[in-house]
Amino acid sequence: MHRRAALAGLLCLSPALHAGLPELIASAKPAVVLVGTYAETDSPRFTFRGTGFVVNEGRSIVTNAHVLPDPSSLASERRVVVQLWRGPGRWEMREVQNQALARVHDLVLLALQGAPAPVSLRLAGESLMREGAEVALMGFPIGGVLGFAHVTHRGVVASVTGIVLPQASAQTLSPAAVRQLREGSFDIYQLDAVAYPGNSGGPLFDVATGEVIGVVNMVLTKGTRESALSAPTGITYALPIRHVHALLRQPPP
Template sequence: MKKIFGLVLLFVGLMAVQVGHARAGLSDTIERLKPAVLLIGTYKSTDSPRFQLRGTGFVVSDGQMVVTNAHVLPADLSSADAPALVVQVRQASGEWQMRPARVLGTNAARDLALLRMEGPAAPAMRLGNSSAVREGADLAFMGFPIGGVLGFSVVTHRATVSSITAAALPSPSAGRLSEQAIRGLRGGTFEIFQLDATAYPGNSGGPLFDPDTGEVVGVMNMVLIKSTRESALSQPSGISYAIPSVHVQELLDRHR
């Protein structure tokens, strides 16, 4: 009995160590990745407030390229009276530094945008192999939920991949298809990650990443996909979605 009891204590101790290592792993990853997560918004001196947060972005490639959702971008950027597109980069001091940015390219069908920001290179995230992600995988995502209501602090949530499924659901009748759903179906459906976590509009464009390696495997999206899968739901459903990073890589390859 003493031997059995000793083995049980050893097993419990090993499990505690493994859990501790897992938690420490995510904490270390968050600390490393936070400088690469940016505020995406607009700036106009006559607006109040002058900076308007529109979503989240993250730095990739050479440290000056930024990935976000296409719907985060203002529709009137070409107008002479339009506010300037800007990003805000967190400095080592903890303060946010505003920088001008321009659009390099977009993929409207995947709701992705690639920007280039001015100024020195920032720490960049690595893109992972989204094709290797399996249902049941434990991931995490970062962003600015509910915009500036909670303050401009990077927030991290854990998420499990509940399903890898089609971005657009078939409708029993053409009359129930939304305009976005029709555009999506015409452009060809694609697979997305369905997550068991609640995200908010401010999370749009944020990175979905592996907690151990920090590699980005997806981009959070709360507009394009919900409009085609959950258009009947007006409140957060506890389900979130992300665009696989393979589509980010395709966008990068076209605009290097």
């Protein structure tokens, strides 16, 4: 009974609630979160690292694995947290714990500590989207340089193409990653949409239904990381949502 009561107030975004992009943006904001680290001794105390979004009836957060710091680099007083949006200029910090990891697909599922988040995004099925489909991505480009505010960019699925994601270092090459490299690439969405550093880990929406169809992963740059800000290519990559479904099916650690 207690679990039913706790979940009764959750809002799961669905096609029935979706009436257009402005409505989708307004309803999705509470489920798109800041991901970072927190320590009393840091200045600022919260350090932004990327975007995430709420799934699993408010109990879990999806983001890119590369958004999280290397555990060996975390001091004992620093911990990974998310910030839930509670209205303009209002954020609620919550601790998270690793729930499931797919290093090969650069995805991680984080268990939200405490009560479930009040809004959870609805995931699309596991079929790939057709090229030409209208999409929108939401996140926090450029981090907190201009203050933390949700930003939405619109575009289309330009291509469904094969890719093997680069590994950060030889130390991250797990047996599963080595098998993936040997077996070849997996499908990823190439988008005709602008994203920037800070968008990593954010949701990619099907504009027609309001469902999440992917996770923003990386941006094609012309040269340095700074060029993504001064001269964006307008080419962004997103991981299909089928890989998030696979994470959700993993047994708890």
